[in-house]
Amino acid sequence: MPGAISPALAQAAGAATAPLDVSLRINGTERRLSLDPRTTLLDALREHLHLTGSKKGCGLGQCGACTVLMDGMRVKACLSLAALAQGREIKTIEGLAQGEELHPLQAAFIERDAFQCGYCTSGQIMAGVACISEDHAGSPQEIREWMSGNLCRCGAYDHIVAAIQDAAAVSSSKQEG
Amino acid sequence: MHPFVLERPRDLSAALSFGAQAGRNDAPVEYIAGGTDMVQLLQEYVRRPDRLVSLAGVLDDGIEIGSQGLRLGAAATMAEVATHQAVVERFPLISQALLNSASPQVRNQATMGGNLLQRTRCPYFRDVGYEACNKRAPGSGCAALDGENRWHAVLGTSDDCIAVHPSDLAVALVALDASVEIRGAGGDRSVPLSDLHRLPRDTPHLETVLEPGEVITAITVPANAAGLRSHYLKVRDRASFEFAVVAAAVAIEMDGARIRQARVALGGVGTKPWRLPNVEAALAGAEFEPAALRQAAALAAEGTQGRGHNDFKIELMQRAIVRAVEIAGARA
Numbered sequence: 120m121p122g123a124i125s126p127a128l129a130q131a132a133g134a135a136t137a138p139l140d141v142s143l144r145i146n147g148t149e150r151r152l153s154l155d156p157r158t159t160l161l162d163a164l165r166e167h168l169h170l171t172g173s174k175k176g177c178g179l180g181q182c183g184a185c186t187v188l189m190d191g192m193r194v195k196a197c198l199s200l201a202a203l204a205q206g207r208e209i210k211t212i213e214g215l216a217q218g219e220e221l222h223p224l225q226a227a228f229i230e231r232d233a234f235q236c237g238y239c240t241s242g243q244i245m246a247g248v249a250c251i252s253e254d255h256a257g258s259p260q261e262i263r264e265w266m267s268g269n270l271c272r273c274g275a276y277d278h279i280v281a282a283i284q285d286a287a288a289v290s291s292s293k294q295e296g
Numbered sequence: 297m298h299p300f301v302l303e304r305p306r307d308l309s310a311a312l313s314f315g316a317q318a319g320r321n322d323a324p325v326e327y328i329a330g331g332t333d334m335v336q337l338l339q340e341y342v343r344r345p346d347r348l349v350s351l352a353g354v355l356d357d358g359i360e361i362g363s364q365g366l367r368l369g370a371a372a373t374m375a376e377v378a379t380h381q382a383v384v385e386r387f388p389l390i391s392q393a394l395l396n397s398a399s400p401q402v403r404n405q406a407t408m409g410g411n412l413l414q415r416t417r418c419p420y421f422r423d424v425g426y427e428a429c430n431k432r433a434p435g436s437g438c439a440a441l442d443g444e445n446r447w448h449a450v451l452g453t454s455d456d457c458i459a460v461h462p463s464d465l466a467v468a469l470v471a472l473d474a475s476v477e478i479r480g481a482g483g484d485r486s487v488p489l490s491d492l493h494r495l496p497r498d499t500p501h502l503e504t505v506l507e508p509g510e511v512i513t514a515i516t517v518p519a520n521a522a523g524l525r526s527h528y529l530k531v532r533d534r535a536s537f538e539f540a541v542v543a544a545a546v547a548i549e550m551d552g553a554r555i556r557q558a559r560v561a562l563g564g565v566g567t568k569p570w571r572l573p574n575v576e577a578a579l580a581g582a583e584f585e586p587a588a589l590r591q592a593a594a595l596a597a598e599g600t601q602g603r604g605h606n607d608f609k610i611e612l613m614q615r616a617i618v619r620a621v622e623i624a625g626a627r628a
């Protein structure tokens with residue numbers, strides 16, 4: 120039967136593996152964890168550190184809801200083993216605002232109403248921040264191509280593109296000024 | 297995921313000592329590089345190694361260009377290679393193939409070595425709920441032969457497996473005569489990329505010629521492939537973030553209104569990255585006009601075998617070749 124996991128597999132999955140001491144740098148803070156080696160970075164964030172802003176849409180790299188920044192570059196947290204992220208600088212949606220002040224892209228998402236259910240939103244924002252810093256936000260067409268790793272089941276794409284354009288304009292005017 | 301011990305070796309020789317086996321699916325010890333394919337397959341129970349050996353930090357990630365040609369360290373990421381200025385200028389086919397692959401996030405994580413050794417996207421291979429898959433479980437049969445085989449191969453197939461090799465990068469590289477540098481306990485060797493992957497024959501679970509413990513350390517591309525007019529055409533079901541239904545990698549050298557030499561490889565249709573010497577021979581000296589291009593591309597159909605849903609690929613791949621040659625030839 121498609122999709123079914125046999126009892127033998129399920130049992131093996133439950134078996135214990137010696138935990139690893141893992142130290143992760145999340146939003147500027149060092150966090151020490153004892154983790155099963157199978158733990159993905161996404162599960163470490165959500166289940167162990169209770170940073171539930173990063174979402175699990177598919178767990179297989181296909182939707183982008185789990186996007187975080189690693190050493191400033193966007194990655195899919197569901198495809199990274201947490202133990203292999205040791206020593207890297209990880210930024211999640213929780214670390215984006217400066218105190219009460221929203222990041223310009225967070226503000227633009229609200230201004231442009233760039234979500235419906237909100238499930239994809241933190242991944243869209245993290246990917247959008249990278250899209251702007253990589254200089255891939257020059258036109259709606261370019262934004263669409265470079266945001267194609269982030270799916271929105273609600274189809275808020277037009278508003279997401281507009282929000283990224285707005286925030287890109289803010290960041291380039293800051294650079295010029 | 298099946299439980300595994302995670303090894304984080306300090307250097308390459310320590311990594312080699314675990315005897316991980318890169319080229320087969322039932323190995324008890326396996327490597328992990330960027331993890332973008334491996335973690336997915338671990339999560340789906342398709343791969344169940346007892347030991348996982350991380351290659352992070354132990355492999356070269358440099359990108360060098362010199363009189364010998366191009367050398368890509370196995371740990372260089374898809375994003376780094378795709379945007380490297382010398383790659384963009386001298387080997388645009390490689391950059392195009394990469395920028396048409398996966399998503400920006402995956403390209404930041406995935407490595408050159410892992411890309412060449414990524415597993416097929418055959419849905420039956422990736423779903424352990426299906427019993428019959430010779431690649432995953434040798435001798436169990438092939439669910440794709442009588443199943444949904446729209447995505448499957450028409451070249452290099454056997455009655456035991458018709459799965460496509462999914463890498464776009466490998467298709468561009470095979471057109472450019474790339475080789476892979478391999479290191480194992482016994483020393484170093486270099487293998488043409490066209491010989492790295494095996495045909496499925498009656499052993500589809502044996503995917504490459506890599507021996508236990510061996511790793512890919514680099515990819516090399518000869519200098520004579522530089523500066524050709526080229527184009528990577530990827531036909532897919534959605535405009536971005538999707539694997540190829542058919543892809544054509546073409547690099548040509550013009551001689552006035554004629555083609556002097558051509559290199560042509562296809563993706564999405566072969567059980568390994570597929571070079572087409574017969575089409576290349578027909579293009580060499582051919583006039584750069586539609587009828588001649590179509591005539592040469594028709595030779596791509598030699599030796600194809602459709603399995604029903606994928607029959608359309610045989611026509612589509614010829615058209616993809618013609619289109620890719622037209623675009624490449626029109627470049628300055």
Ligand SMILES: Cc1cc2nc3c(=O)[nH]c(=O)nc-3n(C[C@H](O)[C@H](O)[C@H](O)COP(=O)(O)OP(=O)(O)OC[C@H]3O[C@@H](n4cnc5c(N)ncnc54)[C@H](O)[C@@H]3O)c2cc1C
Pocket residue numbers: 179180181317318326327328329330331332333334335336351355370396397398399402405406407408409410411412413414415462463464465510511512513537538539540
């Ligand atoms: C959502 C999604 C979409 C994708 N779309 C595309 C696409 O359109 N086109 C495309 O070409 N690809 C696509 N891919 C596949 C992607 O390119 C591969 O997953 C990636 O290149 C694998 O590289 P990695 O470093 O993450 O490898 P890993 O997942 O770490 O490893 C893959 C395999 O290679 C072995 N390995 C890795 N490095 C070495 C080495 N140096 N020596 C020996 N063995 C090694 C590992 O043991 C493993 O078997 C997609 C992937 C995802 C998740």
Ligand code: SF4
Pocket residue numbers: 416418419420421428429430431432437438439440441456457458459500
């Ligand atoms: S085509 Fe190959 S990978 Fe797919 S089900 Fe058949 S044997 Fe398995």
Ligand code: FES
Pocket residue numbers: 174175176177178179180181182183184185186195196197198
């Ligand atoms: S949860 Fe990571 S891509 Fe979907």
Ligand code: FES
Pocket residue numbers: 233234235236237238239240270271272273274275
């Ligand atoms: S807002 Fe609902 S999935 Fe994007």
